Amino acid sequence: MFGFYYAFYWVVIPGILLALWAQWRVHSTYRRYLRIGTQGGLTGHDAARRILDSEGLYDVQIEAVPGDLTDHYDPRDRTLRLSQRNYQGRSVASLGVAAHEAGHALQHKEAYVPLQLRMAVIPITTFGSQLLVPMAVFGLIFLPSMSKLFLNLAIVGYAVMLGFQVITLPVEFDASRRAKASLVSLGVISPQEQGGVASVLGAAAWTYVAAMVVALLNLVRLLMMRNRE
Numbered sequence: 578m579f580g581f582y583y584a585f586y587w588v589v590i591p592g593i594l595l596a597l598w599a600q601w602r603v604h605s606t607y608r609r610y611l612r613i614g615t616q617g618g619l620t621g622h623d624a625a626r627r628i629l630d631s632e633g634l635y636d637v638q639i640e641a642v643p644g645d646l647t648d649h650y651d652p653r654d655r656t657l658r659l660s661q662r663n664y665q666g667r668s669v670a671s672l673g674v675a676a677h678e679a680g681h682a683l684q685h686k687e688a689y690v691p692l693q694l695r696m697a698v699i700p701i702t703t704f705g706s707q708l709l710v711p712m713a714v715f716g717l718i719f720l721p722s723m724s725k726l727f728l729n730l731a732i733v734g735y736a737v738m739l740g741f742q743v744i745t746l747p748v749e750f751d752a753s754r755r756a757k758a759s760l761v762s763l764g765v766i767s768p769q770e771q772g773g774v775a776s777v778l779g780a781a782a783w784t785y786v787a788a789m790v791v792a793l794l795n796l797v798r799l800l801m802m803r804n805r806e
Contacts, residue, residue: 589794589795589798591794592787592790592791592793592794592795593791595787595790595791596784596787596788596790596791598783598787599783599784599786599787600784600787602780602783603646603780603781603783603784604646605780606670606776606777606779606780607646607670607674607777607780607781608670609670610668610669610670610673610773610776610777611662611666611668611670611671612668613668613669613670613773614667614668614669615667615668615669615672615765615766615767615770616766616767616769616770617764617765617766617767618667619667619672619765620664620665620666620667620671621659621663621664621665621666621667621671621672621674621675622639622641622659622664622665622675624671624672624675624676624679624760624765625639625657625659625675625676625678625679626639627763627765628676628679628680628683628756628759628760628763628765629657629679629682631759631763632682632683632686634682634683634686636655637655637656637657637682638654638655638656638657639656639657639658639659639664640656640657640658640659640664641658641659641660641661641664641665642658642659642660642661643660643661644660644661645660645662646660646674647660648660648663648674648675648677648678649678649681650678650679650681650682650685652681652685652692652696655682655685657675657678657679657681657682658678659674659675659678660674663675669766669770669773669774669777670773670777672760672765672766672774673756673760673773673774673777673778674777674781676755676756676757676759676760676765676774677752677753677756677778677781678752679755679756679759680751680752680753680754680755680756680759681748681752683752683755683759684748684751684752684755689748689751691744691747691748691751692748694744695741695744695745695748698737698740698741698744699741701737702737702738702741725803728799728802728803729803731799732796732799732800732803735792735795735796735799736796738792739789739792739793739796741792742785742788742789742792743789745785745788745789746785746786746789749781749782749785750782753778753779753781753782756774756778757771757774757775757778760774
């Protein structure tokens with residue numbers, strides 16, 4: 578029992594705090610630059626369309642979807658989906674997010690290896706993440722005699738999730754790099770607006786770093802629990 582609380586307080590809590598800080602930072606930075614318009618006056622849709630067309634990706638569709646920061650590129654149907662605020666918005670934040678998602682489409686076109694790897698493991702990580710919590714509860718509470726088996730399965734699950742997060746980092750950082758370069762080279766933003774775009778995308782990057790750290794710390798916690806048995 579002591580081992581459980583030790584692992585929780587000294588391993589899990591720092592990860593939770595980092596994740597909360599990363600979420601706070603991305604939302605606060607995003608809201609700040611939502612209030613700052615760009616000199617060019619283009620919308621997020623316009624910026625993404627210009628980036629896609631510059632690379633010959635005329636067949637990639639752009640759609641508006643509900644929600645805040647629900648923006649994503651779906652490689653399955655080659656569709657870039659932007660939250661309504663970023664689709665119509667003319668702010669530094671809207672253009673930065675839209676360009677970032679367009680960056681994923683450019684990766685897909687070039688068969689960027691980390692993106693290909695992430696696409697390949699998504700079904701496995703999705704299935705595993707859905708089972709981790711109920712599996713742990715069922716194994717540790719209702720079947721004490723089988724707790725070690727479930728603990729080992731949870732370790733495997735978090736190891737897979739950690740691998741997914743490690744693969745995700747270069748995918749997201751590269752998409753941001755492409756976004757910033759494209760916005761400048763195509764004249765979508767002015768040199769004075771580059772700093773704002775970099776701040777928005779930099780804050781968003783911390784959420785992926787935090788997700789990787791949380792997966793790592795949870796894996797460490799489970800390994801500590803197993804070793805203390």
